[in-house]
Amino acid sequence: MTKVKTLADLKRLREELQDKIHVRESGDHPESIVQVKVAMATCGIASGAKDVMVFFMEELEKRGIDSVVTQTGCMGYCYAEPTIEVTLPGHAPLVFGFVDKRKADEIIEKYIKNGELVDGIIPITYQSINESQQEGQI
Amino acid sequence: MKDLSLHILDIVQNSIRANAGRISVGLNIGDDNFLTLVVNDDGSGMNIEQAARVKDPFFSTRTTRKIGLGVPLLLQKAEQCGGSLSVSSAPGNGTEVRASFLTTHPDCPPMGDIPECAWMLMVSNPDKRLIFNFISASEEWDWDSLQIREALGEVPLSEKSVRASLLNWFQLDFSNFKGNIKT
Numbered sequence: 646m647t648k649v650k651t652l653a654d655l656k657r658l659r660e661e662l663q664d665k666i667h668v669r670e671s672g673d674h675p676e677s678i679v680q681v682k683v684a685m686a687t688c689g690i691a692s693g694a695k696d697v698m699v700f701f702m703e704e705l706e707k708r709g710i711d712s713v714v715t716q717t718g719c720m721g722y723c724y725a726e727p728t729i730e731v732t733l734p735g736h737a738p739l740v741f742g743f744v745d746k747r748k749a750d751e752i753i754e755k756y757i758k759n760g761e762l763v764d765g766i767i768p769i770t771y772q773s774i775n776e777s778q779q780e781g782q783i
Numbered sequence: 784m785k786d787l788s789l790h791i792l793d794i795v796q797n798s799i800r801a802n803a804g805r806i807s808v809g810l811n812i813g814d815d816n817f818l819t820l821v822v823n824d825d826g827s828g829m830n831i832e833q834a835a836r837v838k839d840p841f842f843s844t845r846t847t848r849k850i851g852l853g854v855p856l857l858l859q860k861a862e863q864c865g866g867s868l869s870v871s872s873a874p875g876n877g878t879e880v881r882a883s884f885l886t887t888h889p890d891c892p893p894m895g896d897i898p899e900c901a902w903m904l905m906v907s908n909p910d911k912r913l914i915f916n917f918i919s920a921s922e923e924w925d926w927d928s929l930q931i932r933e934a935l936g937e938v939p940l941s942e943k944s945v946r947a948s949l950l951n952w953f954q955l956d957f958s959n960f961k962g963n964i965k966t
């Protein structure tokens with residue numbers, strides 16, 4: 646394999662790869678694959694979301710799970726960072742809080758692979774401080 | 784934030800939220816031992832009122848929470864180690880955040896894994912043009928996701944072997960840049 650140190654090396658790598666890869670069709674249909682969104686605002690990053698995101702990118706590929714890992718902003722669960730949102734094909738999105746590498750591994754093995762629920766789900770009825778204050782004012 | 788690479792991730796998120804198409808991140812090390820970080824974008828920019836409050840931790844344009852600590856934390860870090868932070872912005876003209884750090888100061892933050900940070904931002908934001916630029920007294924390095932995508936053609940950035948070699952390339956360049964820093 647070409648060792649890439651410049652853009653020219655990258656072009657050579659492209660030529661090597663051209664025949665081997667087939668353009669992934671799933672890229673056009675994100676709803677048909679597992680979607681993982683990692684909350685990466687200040688609160689998430691300060692709590693270690695970067696390592697969690699790299700973990701998901703590497704491990705899902707290693708374990709042969711067709712998936713897309715993306716970043717998202719703050720979902721208002723700053724107290725529970727790092728948080729991630731997992732959407733299995735045909736399921737409603739679920740938000741998990743306090744996701745470190747160990748929790749991430751559990752989520753992949755139990756929820757993503759088998760659909761089995763694990764601890765740490767943030768209920769959709771959870772209200773952030775703003776939301777509950779606004780409700781109080783009404 | 785443990786290191787500079789996390790601050791970069793954080794500040795770049797602000798640019799992404801401002802719908803920037805091009806975001807450049809510059810690290811510049813001069814003879815005066817000051818390390819300067821510049822994040823510049825072509826996003827929506829801020830009006831005078833917003834720009835004046837950006838250093839205020841109790842200001843955010845988000846509706847999910849009332850505080851915004853991204854810029855204030857970077858400001859604190861810069862001022863702790865003899866540097867400073869400035870923000871310039873105008874509506875429609877993008878934003879520039881400039882922070883400097885005295886590298887010989889004991890409180891100067893470590894660089895962190897900047898290659899991984901650049902790589903991650905490029906892979907997870909394939910529709911943005913991200914430019915990383917490092918200037919030391921004698922040399923200069925550039926990583927431009929637009930040029931990288933052009934060189935790759937139809938091969939996506941997310942392709943496994945591309946991702947791996949990109950990260951290796953960045954790491955090699957960055958170790959050269961770091962080698963030029965006097966501490």
